[in-house]
Amino acid sequence: MADHGVSSNDPLEPVRKPIIIIGSGCTGLAIAQGLKKAGIEAIVFEKNPAVYSPGERDWNMGLHWAIPVLKSLIPDSAVESLQSVQVDPNTPTKAVDILSFLNGKTSEVMTAPEIPYFHRLRRSKLRALLAKDLDVRWNKKLIDIKFADNPEDGLTAIFADGEQIEASMIIGADGARSRTRNLLVGPEAASNTQLPYAASFIQTKFNREQALFVRKFHPLFLASPHPDNLFAFFGLQDAPDANKPEDWTFFFYVSWNSSLEDQEKEARTFTNKDRLEQVSVLGKKYCEPWKSAYEWVSEDQPIWYFGLSVWDPSTPEHAWDNKSGRVTLVGDAAHPMTYQRGQGLNHSITDAGVLVNTLVSKSATAGLTPQIQKEVIDIYEAEMKARAGEEVRLSVLNTTMLHDWQKVMSSPVFKGGLSAGSS
Template sequence: MAHQKAATGETAPAEQPILIVGSGSTGLALGQGLKKAGVPCIVFEKQASEARERDWNMGLHWGAPVLKSLMPDEWWSKIQSLQVDPHVPTKEEDTLSFIHGKTGEALAAFTFGPFYRLRRSKLRALLSQDLDIRYDKRLSNITYSDDGKTVTAHFTDGTSETGSFLVGADGARSTTRSLLLGPEQGAIHRLPYAATFVHSKFTTEQALYLRKFHPLYLATAHPDNNFGFFGMQDAADPNDPSSWTFFFYISWHSSLQEQEETKDWTDAQRLQQQKELAKKFCDPWKSAYEWTPDDAPVWYLGLTDWDPGMEGHRWDNHSGRVTLVGDACHPMTYQRGQGLNHSITDAGKLRDALVEVSKGGDRKEIVTKFEEEVIQRAGDEVRSGTANTMMLHDWEKVMQSPFFTKGMKKNQE
């Protein structure tokens, strides 16, 4: 059980590292922030190596100053190299167009910036540098010393590590969250929406045609109650359009029953379903799916969320020795592009809190205050994001969705 006690006699918290569970963008950004502040930490990752099967891209905008503060000062100059197209300079302001999925007419345009479209794999590769990362470490239990000073992470390989603090940064289906709250309250909340993501390259002529709609990203809503996104994933060689990889999807209302009935579908079946949906869309979706090879790599996800502000979801931080950040704390739907910004903000605020603790501050008081801010800020975004997803898949309500009323700005703005 997560609440059983570990043996006493550990060394003082100041001599113990911070334990970070999960080497996604949030955990690594926190690790860099702690290292920069001179606070020792160890990152634990359940995957056996740095390699990951899936790669996608994420929007960073209002969270950018926090990421900059977490990294070594000289690293910020590398941010351009992490983008889906490192050859297109980031503008101080850019425009995200939202178009009618059937006719192609413009429904709205949001101007904001600077806006970074980062490849997840590149961001993780940069943030992994110079950190103590232990791979093939799958968390199985958490125990706490009787003296209130230390916490121990136990792993499925039989090893363990003791630290002064443990951070669950282990994603939407967080083991840390389940250990803190139990398998029922800590379980991810499934939503009746799904999407299949496609990566594909095209001929030079096709790639140039598809990219003319917007060099980086484009969103749409369709009267059939579907939502779509189209953008770049990798433009390594600006002079060879046939080498570019595009990233696109159509999401739709999918009951939990339908999700269960199709859980064993093959990638080819998933792609074929997307191709059928795309036949009713305007370009670039219609042509992109038509030109996509039937064996193109895809992955399917049912949409999920977890609201940290919901009754019964408040975890015990064990006298300020354990907490949650990022998707482990507030997994949200992605149609409004807020997830990375909130997660990086968590990392920055927790860095500040742990530095304050290291200087002798009241650990429980400081950590509890940190959690309350995260739960209020990001919990509000979880609820707003799910409402946004529902409205974007309901043609009668699309224009009232937070995507249209707030654009990409933070909720409080």
């Protein structure tokens, strides 16, 4: 894997107008930290009121082959704190771990790929760490972008509260339903491609004995296709105290074949109770730990459901005009993909590394002129669209095969594990 991290720590002259980053997800914050490290002014705008609000959905993410990239972007103090934002902050990351895939019916281990330095990161804690010492402005929802006729004059970002901010560049890091993407390509082209698969997620605690039982199968994560064309994941979400299993939170889901018509109908008619009954029926078909976990959830357990979808940035119909290097997309705003192969965060952080590294290296001598800015964004987008576009397509193939028992063993994750570009 090529090194896409920051190549220089030498400060650059500040640009005439700041760079604006839309969205305070992990990708946008990593870019802001990388730019700050290079002495380039950046401001992050976030539509929500804080890095994490009570009741907001939280989840965990795998970061493995892109760990060196993240470390190159963030300050040393944040690198030293990465252990604290893992789902289990009390256990050091192994040099090599395994992700076991079980036969969901028999519990037989089907494959167990080795993964070097597999960090399982809690999203809310990672965002809080990455947001430190940055200029982040909350409750700022982007509604429009006005580009000056002359690229040297930059652009103006317009927010829902009426504020207008001038900038030299705007980076859309605003997630899978990106407003920035919508403004660039229009609402129809910006819409994600829905797939005929759905999933329901649960986060819950168990009593001490139950927690110790479900965690004994693997301290962090398990995955499992099922002969009934299902796929499931079971993992730890948070273990603040190693000696208090009753305080541990677990995170697990089942996904299944679901037509777009069924997804639309259920979205209109299903209650939380309906969702829980639906996924409990599926979950109880499974071996341990899923079987017991679904039996032990309470009747009023909140559940998080959605249909799977993707957006491929490399297709002609999704091409956008970067306005002479004044606007681009990164992370899920550029390439939302399915998650069964654990590649989303790795590609998003790689986006951050490629963009910051290219900007720093190209502007090191002449500064960030409009001409260099255009060259930087053109280089970044060409690399990102080829790399991440391939992964989006691979993610669809992988998800399709994991939900077809006859094809599971030929799926990309079974053939190549979680390494970058496995096929």
